[in-house]
Amino acid sequence: MTTGDPTEVGVVFAALADATRRDVVVHLSSDGPATPTQLAARLPVTRQAVAKHLAALESAGLVAVSREGREARYRFTPEPLADAMSWITDVGLQWDRRLDALRALLGEEAG
Amino acid sequence: MPASAEVTRTVVLPADRKRVWDAVTRPAPLSRWLGAEVEIDLRPGGTGTVVGEDETVRRLVVEEVVPGRRLTFHWWPADREAATPRDAGASTVEIGLDEVPAGTRVTVTETAPANPAPAAAAAMASDAASASARRVLLATR
Numbered sequence: 001m002t003t004g005d006p007t008e009v010g011v012v013f014a015a016l017a018d019a020t021r022r023d024v025v026v027h028l029s030s031d032g033p034a035t036p037t038q039l040a041a042r043l044p045v046t047r048q049a050v051a052k053h054l055a056a057l058e059s060a061g062l063v064a065v066s067r068e069g070r071e072a073r074y075r076f077t078p079e080p081l082a083d084a085m086s087w088i089t090d091v092g093l094q095w096d097r098r099l100d101a102l103r104a105l106l107g108e109e110a111g
Numbered sequence: 112m113p114a115s116a117e118v119t120r121t122v123v124l125p126a127d128r129k130r131v132w133d134a135v136t137r138p139a140p141l142s143r144w145l146g147a148e149v150e151i152d153l154r155p156g157g158t159g160t161v162v163g164e165d166e167t168v169r170r171l172v173v174e175e176v177v178p179g180r181r182l183t184f185h186w187w188p189a190d191r192e193a194a195t196p197r198d199a200g201a202s203t204v205e206i207g208l209d210e211v212p213a214g215t216r217v218t219v220t221e222t223a224p225a226n227p228a229p230a231a232a233a234a235m236a237s238d239a240a241s242a243s244a245r246r247v248l249l250a251t252r
Contacts, residue, residue, distance in 0.1 A: 007200030
């Protein structure tokens with residue numbers, strides 16, 4: 001993804017707007033890969049709810065799943081988050097530059 | 112963390128609101144700060160083009176014009192062929208003006224779309240589908 005493609009950035013932020021999904025990401029990133037059952041034991045939500053949140057995170061590219069025996073194991077995949085942060089940084093820098101130019105323009109007209 | 116990816120910048124400029132409004136809506140001054148070459152049809156649904164200093168070309172569609180107060184538009188890179196701004200993954204820019212003792216406060220917010228456009232969703236779904244296909248292949252190997 002490039003910084004000119006905000007769609008996936010928006011999807012990442014929408015996925016992380018939910019507090020439980022953020023908790024899931026925090027657990028996966030600090031404790032390593034886990035199954036929905038393991039996550040449900042650590043979080044105040046049901047296994048079914050965890051599975052739903054994991055599906056949302058997976059569609060945003062924030063977790064990846066692998067099958068181990070009967071259960072799915074999820075791991076945190078941070079790339080989309082890094083892309084989202086660089087979109088924020090790049091777009092912010094672009095507006096800083098534009099607003100500096102606007103300030104210079106208005107100063108010029110006044111003087 | 113905000114529910115959507117958004118960037119906000121606020122500056123106070125030593126000029127009255129009318130001058131700032133002119134500078135943020137007329138093509139000539141816009142071509143001095145928003146980009147190197149800006150065309151805009153300033154009415155809801157009006158279209159425009161912004162050629163950046165770095166020669167990137169963006170298309171825009173005006174969403175809302177509140178004279179002297181607020182301009183909202185959607186913009187996206189021109190090289191992205193799509194039927195609608197939403198399909199192109201357009202981000203939304205709102206430029207708001209407020210009078211303050213020192214002049215005019217300009218607040219700019221650029222927001223990334225919170226839901227994938229149909230085209231992007233299809234691409235992501237097909238990525239997911241090929242990822243599942245790979246997993247199945249690996250599992251059955």
